[in-house]
Amino acid sequence: xxxxxxxxxKGLVELxxxxxxxxxxxxxxxxxxxxxxxxxxxFTESTVYPVLARLARxxxxxxxxxxxxxxxxxxxxxxxxxxxxxxxEMTRGWRTVAASLSTLLEGGRG
Amino acid sequence: xxxxxxxxxKGLVELxxxxxxxxxxxxxxxxxxxxxxxxxxxFTESTVYPVLARLARxxxxxxxxxxxxxxxxxxxxxxxxxxxxxxxEMTRGWRTVAASLSTLLEGGRG
DNA sequence: GCATGTACCTCGGATTGCATAGTACCGAGC
DNA sequence: GCTCGGTACTATGCAATCCGAGGTACATGC
Numbered sequence: 001x002x003x004x005x006x007x008x009x010k011g012l013v014e015l016x017x018x019x020x021x022x023x024x025x026x027x028x029x030x031x032x033x034x035x036x037x038x039x040x041x042x043f044t045e046s047t048v049y050p051v052l053a054r055l056a057r058x059x060x061x062x063x064x065x066x067x068x069x070x071x072x073x074x075x076x077x078x079x080x081x082x083x084x085x086x087x088x089e090m091t092r093g094w095r096t097v098a099a100s101l102s103t104l105l106e107g108g109r110g
Numbered sequence: 111x112x113x114x115x116x117x118x119x120k121g122l123v124e125l126x127x128x129x130x131x132x133x134x135x136x137x138x139x140x141x142x143x144x145x146x147x148x149x150x151x152x153f154t155e156s157t158v159y160p161v162l163a164r165l166a167r168x169x170x171x172x173x174x175x176x177x178x179x180x181x182x183x184x185x186x187x188x189x190x191x192x193x194x195x196x197x198x199e200m201t202r203g204w205r206t207v208a209a210s211l212s213t214l215l216e217g218g219r220g
Numbered sequence: 221g222c223a224t225g226t227a228c229c230t231c232g233g234a235t236t237g238c239a240t241a242g243t244a245c246c247g248a249g250c
Numbered sequence: 251g252c253t254c255g256g257t258a259c260t261a262t263g264c265a266a267t268c269c270g271a272g273g274t275a276c277a278t279g280c
Contacts, residue, residue, distance in 0.1 A: 005203055006268055007121025007236065011114050012211065013268080019214045029227050038214065040207035046269050049229060071226035072276050091215055093115055097150035098208050101122065104129045104148065105201055117266065120236055139258055156238050159259060181257030182245040 009043070013051050015094055016041050018060075018079065018087040025064070027074040028052055052077060060086050119153070123161050125204055126151050128170075128189065128197040135174070135186040138162055162187060170196050 020026045020034055032048050035041045055061045060083035064076045079087060130136050130144055142158050145151045165171045170193035174186045189197060 003235075004121055004124060004200060006234095007124075008203065008207060010120040010236080010267060011117025012207070014114060014117075016211065016214060019211075027227080028229090038210045040203070040210045041214070044269060045228080046230085046271080047267085050267085053229085068227065068276080070277055072228060072274090074227070090114060093112075093118070093150070094211065094215075097118060097122070098212075100148045100150045101126065101129075101204065102208075104126060104151070105204075113266070116237060119238095120267085123237075137258080154238060155259080156240080156261095157236090160236085160238095163260090178246080178257065180246060182259075184258070 005040075009041075012041070013043050013047055014055070015087075015090045016043070017048060017051055017055070018083065018090065021061075021077055021079055022087060025076040025078045027076045029074070055083070059083075115150075119151075122151070123153055123157055124165070125197075125200045126153070127158060127161055127165070128193065128200065131171075131187055131189055132197060135188045137184040137186050139184075165193070169193075 016035060017031060020031050026034075028045070028049055031052075032043065032045050035043050035048070052061065056063055056077065060080060061077045062080050062083075064078065065073050066076060068074045126145060127141060130141050136144075138155070138159055141162075142153065142155050145153050145158070162171065166173055166187065170190060171187045172190050172193075174188065175183050176186055178184045
């Protein structure tokens, strides 16, 4: 993985993770599997798990445990009201930055 | 500045800086002044100067010195052929990530 | 009993953003 | 000739976090 792509992802994991459980539930391994298929968002378990732990600790996620059909107990995460607010804020911030950078890239030195 | 926005910027400075000198020249202070006006890309001198130094050291930028109308000698930076390639690669990578994330954000848990 | 797939978690190195502080250059006005 | 404000860059150090490598554990099929 090229180093600058690693850097580009910083701060994006959190948004991507929150997005996977917008309006529903998701568990760690499933999130990793899902993001693995999205170009540019291939995060590993060692990236996703700490983020989930932090978000839960900060009160943005609620946890529900449920047995897995094959494996250890799954821990399903869901957005709390605070988590939803955070997600909306981050989405707005992301759109702003994305739009600004697009303009800059198209405009050249204009 | 919220912490996640700081992280979001990591890796974006480099692309933003390269963009400001696409097809032309730019000097440090001028780059900072220009980016300061773009929402979401307000980087400070202590962020931009090290990036310029690193990019020059890695061979992505060429330097030309020219007296300033008022102040110390300006150092104009220009993309080398390698720098242009790097810039194009980063732009592609950025567009990929941006598109993926947009899809994820709009699609919800679809 | 062993391999395999699922599921969760931790540790440590490397990278980088940015606040703070400092150096130095130049022209204008007195 | 001295100060002052704007310009241009450098140095130091902390905080954040990505991710490779490694560890534990459950279930099924052979």
